[in-house]
Amino acid sequence: MRLFICALCLFGMIVPTIETKALTFEELPVKQASKQWEVQIGKAEAKNGMAKPEKGRFHTYAVEIKNIGHDIASAEIYLYRNEPNSSTKFSLWNIPHDNAVSLAKSLNDGSPVKHRNLLLAENATELEVDLIWTEKGSEGRLLKESFIFKGR
Numbered sequence: 001m002r003l004f005i006c007a008l009c010l011f012g013m014i015v016p017t018i019e020t021k022a023l024t025f026e027e028l029p030v031k032q033a034s035k036q037w038e039v040q041i042g043k044a045e046a047k048n049g050m051a052k053p054e055k056g057r058f059h060t061y062a063v064e065i066k067n068i069g070h071d072i073a074s075a076e077i078y079l080y081r082n083e084p085n086s087s088t089k090f091s092l093w094n095i096p097h098d099n100a101v102s103l104a105k106s107l108n109d110g111s112p113v114k115h116r117n118l119l120l121a122e123n124a125t126e127l128e129v130d131l132i133w134t135e136k137g138s139e140g141r142l143l144k145e146s147f148i149f150k151g152r
Contacts, residue, residue: 025151028061032147036069039129039147045116058122063093063115065129067107074100075107075133079115081124089128092118104133126150 029042044060046052053060065077076097080089093115095103107113120127127149132142 025149030149032149033068034145034147036067036133036143037131037145037147038066038068039131040064040066041127041149044118050117051119056122058119061118061120061127063118063129064112065107065114065131066110066112071108071136072104073134073136073139075104075131076100077103077113078130078132079118080128080130081120082126082128084123084125090121092120092127 025041029040031038031040033039040063042062042064044050044053044062051058051060063079067075074097076095078094079092081092082089095113103113129147129149130144131147132144134140134142
């Protein structure tokens with residue numbers, strides 16, 4: 001019996017503690033910026049008919065993207081979340097190539113892109129915002145930046 005208890009204690013010290021992580025932020029808004037872009041994660045709007053966070057399932061956030069650099073000719077936006085124990089990332093929202101030119105015009109005019117109520121699974125630990133664009137005068141050359149937000 002003593003041997004069993006000693007083995008159990010030793011096993012408890014050797015096996016690492018399993019730590020659960022989720023993408024939650026200590027303080028909102030959280031902002032990242034480059035020379036071209038500014039991406040901000042903030043509190044989701046809570047209007048009637050909009051999703052509300054559900055404990056154990058998902059959080060809700062607002063996302064705002066601004067062009068703070070050179071004028072652009074086209075732009076695409078993609079948001080992804082990770083899945084624990086997987087290299088696959090899941091798409092959450094996007095503004096694809098079909099709207100790239102009109103999106104660029106809006107961003108050049110100073111209008112940010114806003115997603116007011118983004119649902120993010122509670123088991124996600126990263127939110128990735130990918131921006132793909134072309135600059136005016138260099139329309140044939142795609143540029144890309146990724147902003148990765150990690151919670152606590």
